[in-house]
Amino acid sequence: MEAFKTFTGLVAPLERSNVDTDAIIPKQYLKSIKRTGFGPNLFDEWRYLDHGEPGQDCSKRPLNSDFILNRDPYQKSSILLTQNNFGCGSSREHAPWALLDFGFNVIIAESFAEIFYNNCFKNGILLIVLSAEKIEKLFYKTKNVPRYTLTVDLEKQTIIDNSDLFISFKIEPFRKDALLQGLDEIGLTFEHRKDIKQFENEHKKIQPWLFNSV
């Protein structure tokens, strides 16, 4: 995972609540055995007018010109602004893979679903939770300022724009550290190998049946 420090990008406003992971990446693309290449199928059913199948050349498919990511200049956006409970539903990590592959490195919302939240951080995507009031203000800006761009500083936990906006945000320290340092979580857990072995020995005494059969 690459280290994340500051990030500047064009903001795409997606005015919807409860955007589920089926909408983010429909099921037919989950048949892939790779981690990459999901970007062209991000929000597939909203983005294209035809029915998509894996392996298609998406540049030849009819676009839904009403959908935000098909409108200029949002094809090149890299910060997604949205509302409540983003990423609900299925645990598919293909959702963050698709968002990242499209170019989104930061998502700002009023709230996120838990499994999705976890999955994003494990792929180096920064998720920022802001109050309804601040989210509304940002939506207003995206509508009134052409090519509205934000700069996120993870170290300082701040968001600024080219004008007078200044927002500070909260993030759990361990998630911040993991992003800033681009840590390999499995490698870190292995540093506690002894603790795990010791726990296992105690666990075996209390629930031996968990170790005697399968």
Added chain:
Amino acid sequence: MMEQKTLYDKLWDSHLVRTDENGVSLIYIDRHLIHDVTSPQAFEGLRLAGRKPWRVEVNIAVPDHNIPTINLKKGITDQISKLQVDTLEKNCQYFGIKEFGMGDPNQGIVHVIGPEQGLTLPGMTIVCGDSHTSTHGAFGALAFGIGTSEVEHVLATQCLLQTKSKNMLIKIDGKLRNGVSAKDLVLYIIGQIGTAGGTGYSIEFGGETIEKLSMEGRMTICNMVIEAGARAGMISVDDTTIDYLKKKPYAPKGEDWEKAVAYWRTLKSDKNAKFDSVIEINADEINPMVTWGTSPELVVEVEGKIPTNNNGEFDRALDYMGLKEDLPVRDIQLDKVFIGSCTNSRIEDLRAASKIAKGKKVADSIKLAMVVPGSSPVKRQAEEEGLDNIFKDAGFEWREPGCSMCLAMNADKLEPGERCASTSNRNFEGRQGQGGRTHLVSPEMAAAAAIHGKFIDISEDKDGNGSV
């Protein structure tokens, strides 16, 4: 007085390896279930890093999402699906993981086979790269869905990095009337607390209604906590739990069984345990439920009408579903019926649906009514009881087990605009096929909807008279 703990606290504490200065804990995982869709990239990561599973024998794999439900002899004709299922088989062989492969007499939906084989036990931590892993919490286990990075993490280290959730208790008292099932109860709860109502919580279900429910009913309820935003749902252990597990193939035997049962009986919240949130529900008031929108919280009683609300989300859901405000639910005309999924495909679900279908015929207006058992053992059991013939005589298709049209990764799907009564768990846009319209209901309601071509009130009235 000893510290009073909730069931979740007990399960958490008994799996806690360590907690760091940031409050992040390393939690030990007892059982890891693996399926075709969310595992290939995890195995690839493991192989690239030259790692191997920490405790290979606690991993159990089963393909379910891509499996066809007809003409199994032909194999999987969709080559991309086939590659994914073959990849699971190869990965399991490479790492030495037990797999119930396609054609295995124990194959089925991962959340059906875990309990049915006794691979799911009380007191365990159970994870799977699938959000409906919460199902297993019905056994007094801490069970939750994870992403693919976490699948790799648990394979390699037998642990996961977690922060502790808050505790919520949903206490349900009263009696569910005949024709009102666990599915109606959980849909009702989601309607009450909303799709994000459980975010940040582990939800324990308690109260006399839960105590009287079968394991199948309890699984249906825990299965859908993710639709209320919670990763884990759970129910304390009682005789119902223990009776269900006795003699299951992988359940402990002999002396181990006795020791296990004694331990399992401690798996309940202490009397004065503190919950961060408590919700009380009266089961007497619950009627058969039908979702009308594109989120499980958009749900009404079968005798109700599509609600009115001036809000963009509502309008978008109505538009997608092709419905209008104030329309009685009973006037909705259906095209297809699906009985199956990890929510409602167990033997009790099929028995309940077959009672409604017995001696009746699927309405001419229904293009397809299908029953997809949750596993091969469920299918065999149903056939022994003659349920397959009841369904077939009524005009239902009797299929092979798998996830099928719950998420439509195989050939079973809705065409654009088609409307389906489904016993599955998600009514999201496109979930059962692009442009498809899903109404989530109980197995009894789905069967009744197939017979009548629309929804009807299948519950007995307050005097105990059936209305079907």
